[in-house]
Amino acid sequence: MPNYWLMKSEPDAFSIDDLAKMQVSPWDGVRNYQARNFMKSMQLGDQIFFYHSSCKPAGIVGVAEVVKEAYPDYTSWGPKSRYFDVKSTPAQPRWFMVDVAFVTKFPRLITLAELKADTALNEMPLTQKGSRLSIMPIRGEDWDYIHQHLT
Known part of the structure; x- marks a missing residue:
């Protein structure tokens, strides 16, 4: 049985259309x-809500799937990379990534405001005050509810 996640990306940096x-x-x-630790626990086949952040309106735009576990x-490692970290080396990596595959783009954006207004999603980490992580777990019941009622 897959786990469920939400991963945020700024659409001007990497959008659902880019992944498609x-x-x-x-x-x-x-x-x-x-x-990073959430990513390290991801498994092949885990499902991901792709979320556009730092835009107006922000929200869930589609689904992706983990196709390669954390590496x-x-x-x-590259000094010219915008993600360079002098303390991360090939011998002792500090940061990890997973590979994701495009699954679907939703016919409409499910906005953060809409998610927060739905009392059925009160336990969802994304709807909690101060929740700013770029990757977070999603409970199976929240995953199902969003698919059944909001897409």
């Missing part, structure tokens, strides 16, 4: 330890 064109892409550049994020 590529079909498979590494999810690199995560530089938060808790988000070192090599973008942290």
Whole structure:
């Protein structure tokens, strides 16, 4: 049985349409330890809500799937990379990434405001005050509810 996740990306940096064109892409550049640890626990076949963040309106735009489990994020090793981290090396990687595959783009954006207004989703980490992680787990019942009632 797959696990469920929500992963945020700024659409001007990497959008659901970008993933649709590529079909498979590494999810690199995560530089938060808790988000990194969530990624390290992802398994093949896990399902992901693709969320456009830092835009108006922000919200869930589609679904992706984990197709390669966590491996070192090599973008942290290159001094010219925008994700460079001097403390991360090939011998002792600090950061990790997974590969995700495009599954579907929703016919409409499910906005953050809509998610927060739905009392059935009160336990969802995304709807909690102060929740800013770029990667977070989603309960199966929230995953199902969103698919059945909001898409």
